[in-house]
Amino acid sequence: MAILIDDEGGPATHNGRAGFPSLNQRSFAPFKISTVIDAVASRGIAPATVLDRTGLTLDEVRDPHTLTSIGQYLIACENIVAAGAEFADAFTIGSRLHLSAYGMYGYALMCSPTMRDFFDFAVRYQPLATPTVRLEWRSEGDVAIWRFREIYRDVMSSDVRTFLVRQQMKxxxxxxxxxxxxxxxxxxxxxxxxxxPYATTDAHELSCPCLYAQEANELHYPIGILDQTPELGNRLTRTMLEETCERLIGQSRMSSGLSGEVYQLLLNAPSQLPSMTTAAAQLGLQERTLRRRLAAENTTYGAIVDDVRRKLAIEYLQTTRMSVDDVAWKVGFSDSANLRRAIRRWTGGTITDIRSA
Incomplete structure (x- = not known):
């Protein structure tokens, strides 16, 4: 089963699972796709093969500011499986995707004060991590259990599904x-x-016995792990990072579909908001297509720009001591007078009102 492609070179629109980004939503740094490219290079699979039909170039994948989607990652995995990648490569990729590659989400996990906090945080903020499965966890008797619920299996072949399950386990x-x-x-x-035939490899890679034809994909750990303190655990740092992750999650949920993709794109560089033409190009669309699809979602590019500026300006004014001039620059206004007029239009009040709220 091939992942469908739309008329702009990306995966066809697919409804997001509850609480998760849609397949087309470009919200993620390209670290997972980059890892795939590096992991299969020794097998003779070229970057162009990995990136076929994704709409991405190798230069874009090597640029940490590029935004990618879950759909593009699934296509990359489909490509390498079709090109001869084996399940051993799934374990190689999983072993290379350390928490340090996951930005704020990964750093917050490493700073968890206990492993129970780690388990909770990993599930709650997983939508920040280019998820291909839904993480769940529970305790049952003498084990703490990770469950990996497949949420995109209807757009994957059996081989790609099996590849991704093994990758997630690792x-x-x-x-x-x-x-x-x-x-x-x-x-x-x-x-x-x-x-x-890969069952022996599974047991070796996961350092434990493996059972097959089960009702779910799960990884069981001794219950005592929940009370352990990670080496880098720091409650204060974790609280600060959790606030950042909460804001990122909130922003991703404020809009869905293409509106959400545009929203995330603008949040990356609010002081230098791109023109609609530039934004369309960054999303792999023609400007007229972007305009038409936003209209179908009952919004416009200008309305999203205005909303991004409003939310960021109010956040900066309420949570920092930046000067009004600095806040104006940070959200893309030419001077503080324009910011003051915008605040009056948005809230009916003044900057002083916002800062004293």
Whole structure:
């Protein structure tokens, strides 16, 4: 089953699962796709093969400011499986995706004061991490259980699905070791997949017995891991980073569909907001297509720009001591007078009112 492509070179629009980005929403740094390219290079799979049909170039993937989507990542995985990548490559990719590659989300996880906090945070803020499955966890008897619920399986072939399940298992295994240390190993892995010739590799890569044809994909750890303190645990730092992640999650939920993609694009450089033509190009669209699709979502590019400026200006005024001139520059106004007029239009009040609220 191939992932569908729309008329602009990206994956066709697919409804986002509850609380998760849509397949087309470009909200994520390209670190996962970059890791895939590096991991399969030794197998002779060229970057152009990995990126076929994604609408991305190698230069864009190497640029940390490029925004990518879940759909583009799924296409990259589909490409490498079709080109001969094996399930061993899924484990290689999972072992290379350390928490340090996940920005604020990864750093916050490493700073968790306890591993129970780690488990909770990983689930709550997972939509920040280019998710291909939905993370869940529970405690049951003497084990703490990660469950990996497949939410995009209807757009994947069986081979790609199996590849991504193994990759996710190894990623979680890697993240636990990054945080709690190399001695913390799972006691068993459950696969909602038939047993295949790679079963021996699974047990070796995950350092535990593996069971197949199960009801769910799960990784079980000793219950005692929940009370452990990560080496880098710091409650104050974690609280600060959680506030940042909460803001990022809130911003991603304020809009959906293409509006959400535009919103995230503008948040990356609010002091130098791109023209509609430039924004369309960055999203891989023609300007007329961007205008038409935003109209179908009952909004315009100008309205989203205005909303981004409003939210950021109010946040800066309420949470920082930046001068009014600095705030005006940060949100793309030429001077403080324009900001003051905008504040009056947005709120009916003044900058003093906002700062004293």
């Amino acid at each position: 990623m979680t295994y890697t993240h636990i070791r990054d945080t709690a240390g190399a001695d913390n190993l799972p006691v068993r892995a459950l696969f909602a997949l038939p047993e295949d």
